[in-house]
Amino acid sequence: MSHIAKVLALAGIVAFSNAARADGVLSDLLEPIRAQYELPALAAAVVKDGKIVAQGAVGVRVLGKDIPVTQEDRFHLGSDGKAMTATIAGMMIDEGKLRWDSTIGEVLGPIVPGLKPKFAAITLEQLLSHTSGIPSDTEDLLKLYFNAEAFDYTLTAYRLRMISEWNSAHDLSVPSGSTFQYSNLGYAIVGAMIEQASGKPWEELITTRIFEPLGLKSAGLGPQATFGKYDAAIGHAVDENGKVTPRPWGPSADGPAVVGPAGIAHMNVADFATWAGWNAGEGKRGPALIKPETLKRLHQAHIKTEIPHPKPGTPKSGSYACGWGLSHFDWTDKPVLIHTGSNSMNLAMILVDVEHDAGIVAVTNFPGEKADAALLAATKELYARYVKAKAAP
Template sequence: MTTAQEPLLPGTQRALLHRIAVAQAEGRAPSLAAAVVRGGRTVWHGARTSVEGHAPDENVQYRIGSITKTFTAVLVMRLRDEGVLDLGDPLDTYLPGTGVGEATIAELLAHTAGLAAESPAPWWERTPGSLRPELRDVLGEQPRLHPVGRRHHYSNTGYTLLGALVEEVRGAPWEEVLRREILEPLGLNRTSAQPQPPHAGGWAVHPWADALMPEPVEDLGRMAPAGQLWSTTGDLARFAVFLARGDERVLSAESVREMRTPAAPMEAADVVDGAGYGLGMQIQTRDGRLLVGHSGSLPGFLANLTISVEDDVAAVVLANCTSGPLLGAVGADLVRIVAEAEPRIPEPWRPLPEVDRAVLELAGQWYWGTQAFALRVTADGLVALAPLTGGGRRSRLRSNGDGTWTGLEGYFAGELLRPVRRPDGSLSHLDLGSFVFTRQPYDSEAPVPGGVDPEGWRGIG
């Protein structure tokens, strides 16, 4: 039987190699390296290069640009999980005097704080960070362009503020905290703020001629938490596993799931593109597949990390050119190739080790008015409520330990489900956020809001 731990089939490997070869050739990238993760480990690595015999392996560093933001977001979520701060707290609580302190930490994470996308000129990505030694130099005289919380507007300066927040609370430089709290526990030994050999050089490729020009490599200073890091396909593959599954040494599975959950209002163009943003993670739908991760770019480099949690497949793609190959499309295609050619084999069905009879009593068919729903007990200890046919409101619910359940998603997210019993102890109905679910449509023996016609169901005559 094929399992996720076996090597990819030769046909799948060739399809992956073909995809990155086309990307490198058509995108005119000096080099392009990629990796695919399945079942929690790297199962494929490939590279293409313009220099014969010098194809990069999984240990060659590239600059990863804004994928750095996801690392910074993990540091902030750790502070939240430790109880040091709340995501709803305004920035001023911990970092007063910025002039934009009314924005909450969650709004900064989701790029909804209304801040400008960039720092004042000169362009920060091609100039030394020493030109912006203080936060006021990063923010400028007009740091906010939009009302707080009203729209998603990608902001590099917002992540500079989050890095400064981490430094203020931890009492140590961002880079030191990153190393201690993420890189070392996850074994990301080839991820660093400064390039470490072997590393790729960053190039600009002439748009109308096959000619190159080296790009400057600048230390971004205060802007580092938004885009400073260098990494490898090997390290980012391990980071992808963490973002999909969590790691209790760094951040729980529940917290990384929260990072992958949409947290920003979508613009009209985003709706068309099926794109969104969570807490430090980009979200998109492509070919019917939900993908999360982050892209990155700095002069001389492009990067992309794409994860399909449902398929248990992730892809990393790195290139050393300022523009050219569309790595987001490449990453999504690498995930699709593996997911379609070698679909995930589900775990064998197994009965529950034990059955809670009070929970089992809730299972089965229920009616909200005349619409039929099914409530199922799932293997992960949750219950799932969904219409029997067609679309409609659905949610998984988590037990609160007192007989009630809380919705985890959709319309019923955060809503309380309460089983209601008759005086003799038998189950009467379910109350879900004031909605009454009964065993029969408009059950006359249940307290249906508005009552039930005493003559009951009838024909049209």
């Protein structure tokens, strides 16, 4: 047994005992999965017909410290926040401030001069569905994200500067076979378009238009722990040699804030499940954040995604909507909305089945393939136990 495994096993004994007293529902399911995949912590929740029917948390907040996680612990959601940004874009569409076919040039051209024609012609819907031709994170993009000059600007202003610099130095390049390219920069541009249309920072909008109306009291942005405290599930970085380093606070504890619209939110599993349940209700259940038809369009497949060598349990093909993936697993009746998110130190997974009005969320404070396999295993088991079983006659 590795040193990390020994530490996790010892911590798990204490944490499992604590969690069993705390929830008595999911501990028996989550703890074996957490231990099998050697994760510090694992938490999950299930929502059905708008009500949370199960939740639990097991493990420790940080390796090397005997601090058990609780159901109130905040976990980082990573790119699962893209659906929230897409929902805010839907609000702007409902209010007539943006359109699905609003272009970058139309919205940002007046304040970002010199946009190249092809770049300027990209539409909001293309950005939301990752079909704009803007690439996934490259070395050049990372240099823009982690640029010391960012400290001289507000986040809104630096987003515009980042967009201008990328536009000046690059041309769009669509790979052969598919126009799908998962792009964090694309969502940062959506954030900038939302800011220009509303006159308010994206950070304010996600707080006042998503977190507060839905009552997500644990929700926030950036690193999930309070500076100087281990009061949340702390993320862990793993280097190329397998060395694990907890990263509780400061700039190293999350991705750059300038790409916040691509996903820097955190919250506990109950609030995360509330968000899943609101989407499962397709906007028919309050609060009425956007029109049901707008939400349905955000949930609809826009582009097929093919995975040449999928991980075990992962579908080979699926689709991408707007901030959501769509996949048909061998344990679901039909394609379901699903997304995973990571800032390279944490991992989160959300599944929404609108046909059964159900949602499942699973989160951990550890990155990588083991974490991905663990969340998928937990989600599969919870789906069978709480969604498919409830749907049977």
